[in-house]
Amino acid sequence: MAEPRSSSTHDAQGRPLVAVTGLGIVTSLGRGAAENWAALTAGRSGIRAITRFPTEGLRTRIAGTVDFLDTNPLVAPLLSERFAAVAAEEAVAQAGISAGTGAAGFPGALFVAVPPVEMEWPQREALAQAAGGDGAITYAGLQQAAASRRFDAWHDLFIFGTVADRLADRFGTRGSPISLSTACSSGATAIQLGAEAIRRGEMAAALCIGTDGSVNPESLIRFSLLSALSTQNDPPEAASKPFSKNRDGFVMGEGAAALVLESAESARARGAPILGYVLGCGEKGDGFHRTRSSPDGAPVIAAMRAALADAGIEPDAIDHVNAHGTSTPENDKMEALGVSAVFGERAGRLPISSNKSMIGHTLTAAGAIEAAVSLLTIRHGRIPPTINYAVPDPALLLDVVATARDARVSRVLSNSFGFGGQNTCLVLGDEPA
Secondary structure, eight states: OOOOOOOOSBOTTSOBOEEEEEEEEEETTEESHHHHHHHHHTTOOOOEEOOSSOOTTOSOOEEBOOTTSOOOSOOHHHHHHHHHHHHHHHHHHHHTOOOSSSTTSOSEEEEEEOOOOOOOHHHHHHHHHHHEETTEEOHHHHHHHHHSHHHHHHHHHTSTTHHHHHHHHHHTOSSSOEEEOOGGGHHHHHHHHHHHHHHTTSOSEEEEEEEEOOOSHHHHHHHHHTTOBOOOOSSGGGSOOTTBTTOOOBOBBOEEEEEEEEEHHHHHHTTOOOOEEEEEEEEEEOOSOSSSOOTTOHHHHHHHHHHHHHHTOOGGGOOEEEOOOOOOHHHHHHHHHHHHHHHGGGGGTSEEEOTHHHHOBOGGGHHHHHHHHHHHHHHHTEEOOOTTOOSBOTTSOOEEOOSOEEOOOSEEEEEEEETTTEEEEEEEESSOO
């Protein structure tokens, strides 16, 4: 296992160097970094038939669900909080940083990516029934129902920011917690905000989390109506096939990842092991369409180049691309176009892989989970595979890693591209640029 080499405490631009001193993961593959790493490198899938709610009549009946943790009640904010807490506990413990209330709490702020929070249909239906008088729903009835003890608790649960508030109380983070949602790039954005806060000297540490517990009937139907989901239900583990010619959509997943970011100076002062560094962050808005990417790939290309420039490195310094790789026809084509534009002829020799082939698309958690996996790839010198890559798409000239590959990996470009053109890329490495 390669250890990061010694370096200065600041990057080439004179900013505090951002180290990672703890990470935690929970996905459909298991609880903790060790379980997930073993499953990922073995090419094992966590995608399975959904059993937590009826799926009769649905075109898509599979997902990467976290079935080994309590998922009742099936409410996205509660599940997102539960997954986030599991990941954060692992990350904070590994970092050796105090957590909890009072002066001994976490010595920095919380940045948490959560799914867009709104009251879900079971709660809406119950509220409407409680408000209905003689079958008619009135404004006065809604006010009366919402003021009841039962519905007042629901109101608190579905406020955007509740998940972050509860996590902040649990881990004793400083200041007001930041909740964010930038679609499928959210987890990477949380890491970017934490890294930038440390670079500005505002804090010595940051707890950055991406979490999502949105596998419920409403979300499944919404994505299905967008024709975004794979309908290849049998066998479930073969449905997600990024960069393959026969790909037909993504598979929903859920889980969380947490990173403890810390200035290298602070980490070294307390003798904390450094797992790697956040070397660069790049983002670029699109605005072309609510769900589709710009046909010319310009925003995706710009985000990747911005991350490289922020890290102060050239494209040749990247050893591996942890792809967004959703398995949708358009996204994979757009990402391949972008990688080819940024890396030129080397794109066909640069190892690229998508973790979503095994855990599905974890939405707001994806960028954080993939950043954590990228750091594990660097430390272990082994690239997880893109499973189900049996029918390569000849139009995508990429070196897709179909089986786990041993390699010397010093720097990884981790891509996250979201609906609405929200694109965030991270450069992670074992040593400063």
